[in-house]
Amino acid sequence: MKCPKCKIENSETRKFCKNCGAKLQNLCPQCGYNNLPSDKFCGECGHSLSAISSQIPKKFSFDEKTKKIQEYLPKGLTEEILIKRNEIEGERKQVTVMFCDMVGFTPLVEKLGPDKAYAIMGQVYDILIHCVYKYEGTVNEMMGDGIMALFGAPIALEDAPQRALWSALSIHREIGKFNDQLKGIRPIKMRIGIHTGPVVVGTLGNDLSIEFKAVGDTVNLASRMEGLAESGTTYVTKENFRLTKNLFRFEALGKKPVKGKEKAVSVYKLLSEKGDVYRPRLGSERMIYSEMVGRDKELNKLELQVMKVINGKGSVVNIIGEAGIGKSRLVAELKNQDIIRKVIIVEGRAISIGRNLSFHPIIDLLKEWAGIKESDGEAIAFEKLGSAIRKIYPEKTDEVLSFVATLMGMKLSGKYAERIKGIEGEALEKLILKNMRDLLTKASELTPLVIVMEDMHWADISSIELMELLFHLAEKQRILFINLFRPGHKETGDRLVETVKERLPVYYTEILVQPLDEHMGEALIKNMLNIKRRYYPIVDKIAHRADGNPFFIEEVIHSFIDEKVVVVKDGKFEMTERIDTVVIPNTINDVVMFRIDRLEEKTRDLVKVASVIGRRFYYRILTEVAKTVEDIDNRLSYLKEIQLIRKRKRMEELEYFFNHALAQEAVYESILLQKRKELHLKVAESIEKIFCERLHEFYGMLAYHYSKGEDEDKTEDYLIKAGEEALKTSASIEALHYYQDAMELYLKKYGEAADPGKIAMLERNIALALFNKGQYTEAVEHFDKALVYYGEKSPKHSISVIFKFAVCFINFVISLYLPYLKFKKIPTQRDREIILLYVRKLEALGVTDPKRFFVESVYTLKRLANFDLTKIENGTALFAGASVVFSWAGIFFGLSRKTLEFCEKRIYEDDIKSMLFYKMCALALNCVASNYEVDYYNDDLVTQNLNTGEIYPSVLYIFHQGNLNIDRGCLNDAQRMVEKLSEIADVYGNDFSRTIKYELKIKLLMKCRKPYEAINEIKDGINFANKKVMNMYVNQFYAIKARLQIMLKDIQGAEEALLHAKEYESEVEPMPYVYSNFLLSKFIFDLYQLEKSIKTGNELPRRRAAGYLQRHCNTASSGE
Template identity: 40%
Template sequence: MSKILSQKEKIEGERKQVTVMFCDMEGFTPLVEELGPEESYSIMDQVYEILIHKVHEYDGTVNEMTGDGVMALFGAPIALEDAPQRSIRSAFAIHREMAQFSDKMRKEQPELPPLKMRVGIHSGPVVVGTLGNDLRVEFKAVGDTVNLASRMEGLAEPGTTYVSDDIFKLTEGFFRFEALGDREVKGKEEPVNVFRVVSPRTRRTRFDVSAESGLTPFVGRERELELLMEGFERSKSGRGQAFFVMAEAGVGKSRLLYEFRKAVANEDVIFLEGKCLSFSHGVTYHPIIDVLKFTFDVREGADDSEITERVKKGLKILGVDEEHTLPYLLKLLSVKDSGVDKISMSPEAMKDRITEAVKRISLKGSELRPQIVAIEDLHWIDKSSEECIEALLDSIAGSRIFLIFTHRPEYVHTWGAKSYFNQISLTHLSNRESLALVRHLLSTEETDKELDDLTFKKTEGVPFFIEEFIKSLKDLKIIERKNNTYKIAKDMKAVSIPSTIQDVIMARVDLLPDGSKRLLQIGSVIEREFGYELIKRVAGLPQDELLSALSVLKDSELIYERGIYPQSNYIFKHALTREVVYDSILAKKRKELHKEIGNAIEELYGDDLSEHCELLVEHFFLSEDYSKAADYSKMAGRKAEKNVSLNEAAAYAAKRVTALEKLPETKDILKQKIDARTSLGLYMFQLFYFVEAKDAVEPIFKSAVDIGYTKRVAQLYTIMGTYSYWVKEDFKTGIKQLEIAADMSVKSSDVVSGFFSNQWLGFAHAYCCNFKKANRHFKKALQINIETKNIWGTSVVMGCISHWVLNYNGLIAQGYKMSHKALKVALKSGDIYSKA
């Protein structure tokens, strides 16, 4: 919240996945009429205080005061990885506080109606930014997130929270809902599925939900589990141990802990757990309170007297003195009459007494039985809990206590290093292990290789990413089951990164210092890997500032460095991180950055742009500088052609066509369009895609003829002739068009149409058993290739003469001799067809 407030005035526009909550008071207008403006204002002032406080408590921001309520955002301007869950918890807190406030007001003014709020919540994409000094939200065509949240609030009954289907899907494991069915909503053509939030469930983490619904196979962590078991054995013998399990979000920290808990289930051991939650970092001693509830078996909803009795009974079993322990434990457990108020001491002394009490029961407990204390997600820990754990860590060396902590890489403890401290770093799953997860999720023993490769590329061995990605593919029907296997069934452009993954990634990115975040955004626009000199030129930062910002990104493990400064390259650790960061940048800003990057590459590598032409195509195309995009597409296509990569050459030719089509029509542009479409047609023609070749050249055929572009017209007739003959099977027209091409190739001295028209006339005549004519055209094609020293074409035509003319005429010996010559030439050219 502090970062949100301190940076509110300089948040640059970004596209974000945001949860929007509308909260309005029921019966506000009659209330004003009955009480008058002054008294109503006083009541609403107190209501606003409740609303704002409860929104901020869960790291939301109040975006707008609506007169009788508020509009709040969760996940903007700072992303939150569990924004939908926070918004509902905030709504529960609002309803609870408002009920207490209403009771209080009605005792003072019995004539007042019950004061209740209606809450509506929806999640979706929005654009956030600053205008003047106020945070504002702009809504683009990507969705009507705010409108639908407002409609949910309008449907809600007083004192209830209504949510959309999107919110339900994201939080159904954490709360109980009542399905209200489809409702007609203003502004929506189709009815909207609506849910009423009933109550929270006991599950508090994503893993808790997964464990209840069924876990995927435990793979790739066998050695790490062995290390934990070995450490546990040491602690049982009186050599206390502490293990720190570190990994990024979703890599498997909670799962490893779950499997360890299962492994020791039959041991005579006390297993205590505490969780640091993202929305509880402001709650002092939260994980310690969790551990105490486990220790004394305090159930949810227990009243003060029951809690006191359970703690007293537990202390007696442990043999711990009540006088110096009980009051402090009861205070942590929120018992009103804990006895602490009767003891006069400073806050620091109180903290010391609490720490000593926790340490005392832990050490005493381990004397009865070995004790395991597991605390998850230290990156969200509060300061008081951290200090309490530090004191416990200093005391376990000779005890039977086994401590396990999980945390993300960004968390660095200050507890030093001791001989009984152990670090486990979880790595990503291998492709084989990832595949086992995918097949379990799809309930199949076989998956299509294209789907496997896509999953490996997108998720890179992060189990959480794998689960969410596969779920998204199934939900969107991008994949389908065929013959006991799953295959990709739709264009992958329809796939968006699941909001759950976006939230996890952007929650980390938004916590970066401004300079580092901006650098990450620039890097995401360049490509997954970017060089130091290039980003330095685009960012325009002083060297020290640039290196400092890059260092933050490396330390946070968002990027890796390769090479030696200043020839360093930087690589996004996850392809998904790059995609999510790129998608968060507004289209206008992205366009500007692509232009700046393209210009910077030209300046840096002006002496050899052919090495970077592929990258320049993308940057200038996406910056909408279509003239340069067309030029570099031509360069990239020729480069691919030289490398005998016709598919790639065709792709760049198509890109060039698209770029030129976007430019205003001039004589020069028309000529370039004829060149580009003819090149595309020739590449398709050489790949035997005759229909696609015809489609490429048809739009400019007449224009090429009209301006007398003889060389290109000859090539166009070659393409149209092969299409007519081999696709339409209009043999007469096909031969006629190929003969026109052959004649025009002589007049224009064009070897391309000369070679191909004669070669395909040879095929056409041989197909009709006119072997003499076929031989004549094949020999013309052969002569052209020999004169131009094209050994690839020479070997191809020799093979054609051997097969289509000599062998078909029964001249087997001559055919074999010619074939042998073709093979010798093919060995020099590397042509696979002639070799065959």
């Protein structure tokens, strides 16, 4: 008969396999009776046994086996093992071998059929493999109904015997849970045999299996233990009992005869872990504390910055260190210092699932400051926020409250909703920034302010961007920013470092929290424990394993307390004799899971539920999800006492959080994938139930949990809702993420059957999010896609483009001179949406593709002329934009004036947006046409528009006014325009305002005959524009620089500047108005060269220069 393990044929007279020693069974599929190998019919019930041999479990192929094993193998471990292949071959190793076999597989096949039985066996394999890898074992062989696993090879483990036993107990426990899900079949049972002994490692296969050169009886003895084991039990040899007796309970079964051994072998049945019971509540004997060690220098740095802020000087501090290294402890020590009483300290924290939760660490900070608890309804939360703002900023409470509440995702009504009506995208983003700046400025005027932001490596990008702009407050206000994060997070923590170093080097302090050296590590351990000299080697070992990480040390001490290796004596912790047998884990993850695995089962399940919710978890959500866990309050108290979690009350709302992020991460990663999915779904359903009144605040979190739970319909729904909320709060990057994920999921679900209307909506919102973040090239692509789904097709061929342009241009001219034929149609909502897409697309093209901007502007003007402009928001102002198009194109100045005359008659004085836009267009025409008869600068109109977020037209209005002031010789007025642009750049964080401030100031300095100052300003302008990828302005700056260098007789420098300008010109293809700047510089350069050649009598340069001059003159004269 064939061995069920190694598949070798044996004679019917044998009871054990001749190859591997496995017990040969002839189980009856009807009653389960174990017959003799040679029996053809069951000796108990008479059932035929002849069909059994054809249903022996299939042997896995190499690829199937490797895929199944590596599915659960910790990331990177495969490569690590294979790399060490040559190192371990031929090596003698002490290894713990485990055989695990499923009892009754043949009857299962007989009853269910092979397909269903193998499907169940696949799930059983998942459990077995996971339970092995959970304790760092490796699956060496997968047999038809079981596995052979190794602990200690290929990767060495000092505690391999213990790990094998933990794995065995875990297998029995998880198989028991799996049985609860099965219906109508006999419960599955596993029997396990374990032995530890020496082997000589042979060849290591690519599937990580090991062939042994000199086996001895280590592998065979483990197999014999499995063969002896009863169903649902684990048998071990005396060697394993000796190595693990202090950690586990056993039943001695006496000596048993084993084939291949002359003497009988002592056998023990594994019962349980000694700590595997629910322990009662305990007190301070489990609490450990130590004075901070080795961080005096870092604490002194922090105290110095606090002293500075008290004395009126702000700063930004980044505390950077690996997980568990002591960043939070450093801040905790700071908060205990007397100096901190002289400041107000507010704290916010990012969460591990928060990379796409808009502004979540800033919202956390504002809630903490305003005393808002999670159970507060919308109205109460809004009132608390308003009350907190009123205490600081009574004169502008309504203004600040409208925008801060919007950032927090609160629903507004009445005057607050009216205040932000019509403000969206970048305009809303800038007004939120302004009001946050105003609020913090006012708060710091009352009392020095310390803002602590923890775990910023997990922050969303919108929060990072807002914090980067708020950091500038440290230059003038009494504000200290302290940011804590781990290194190696490019988009968040690393970005903060680069930004502050570049923009605020004078105000920046960096604290790198390094690992403790071994001396400091030993000092920390001795502070915690009263240690006798004879135990110093243990201290050295812990310090060495910790590698300077204080959290590792604390968790090892906690595990000692859990295992009673350390006890309280005379009010102090002391080591017991059990320290001699204790195992020091290798990694932080090991030590955390060492503690978790020793919790009572229900308590362990509660911790797992909490880890799925996140590092921070509210009591109400936990109790809702973990309904089946009894006595939750006592279990939480116990977890708190063993310092695994902490508790705090946020304005009467009970909240817990893991003592360290690493603990939460380790527990979460230990949960089986299927169980994780179930828990994520339960968490999402609990959030829906508990926070139903303000569910919009949790859309992003619900999308996350439903996606992890693989509920595609709910995920799609909440992704779209989260995207809408993110756009409302100006968190465009997070909105982009949500909409892109929603699009991917929607197309995956429906493919070609997808609704074009829904795709158009998603493409539109993706384009708007990209546009709001200044990613104009990508935005144009998605605007085009959205317009196609709206039924708007663009011509593909050049002839079609020319024909459409001509038709649209003629149509536009007719609308100007015969307006009674046009402007009649009432736009539908769909028309308004399409017009918005065209307008935003034009704004993007104005930066990225000026030629296409000109052509498609004419298309859009033709469309606008079909509708009653008063029925379109800012319709008249949009039409007035035609004036700028034709002015900057350097043609049709008369048509540009006609457009302005047409619009002037249709703009009302109280329409401040349209009025400003009209005046900006008129100034642009006057600048290009050198008309100096212009209106005075209207500062009130600018202020009103800035308050509604109309930054772009306000900035251009100021810029053109400044240009005309320079040309008219009103230099003091021009200087005021420069200062106004600089103020807008600072207050609103507007890059465009800062860029054209450079251009205006350069022109002013040139007019004031200050060439060297102008050169320095150009260098700053080029650096800034390059960083912001504003190539058109880089081209402008180099062109102006060339003229300045000619003035300074630096001809070589001027030639280099012109070459740089030419490079950028080819990238941006500027419109004539912009291009004229380069041509002017080239003209002056060639004129200089011509003059020089005339003086020197050099004919060739003279002819070349004369040719250039003629071409420049022709180009200049073609403008009008």
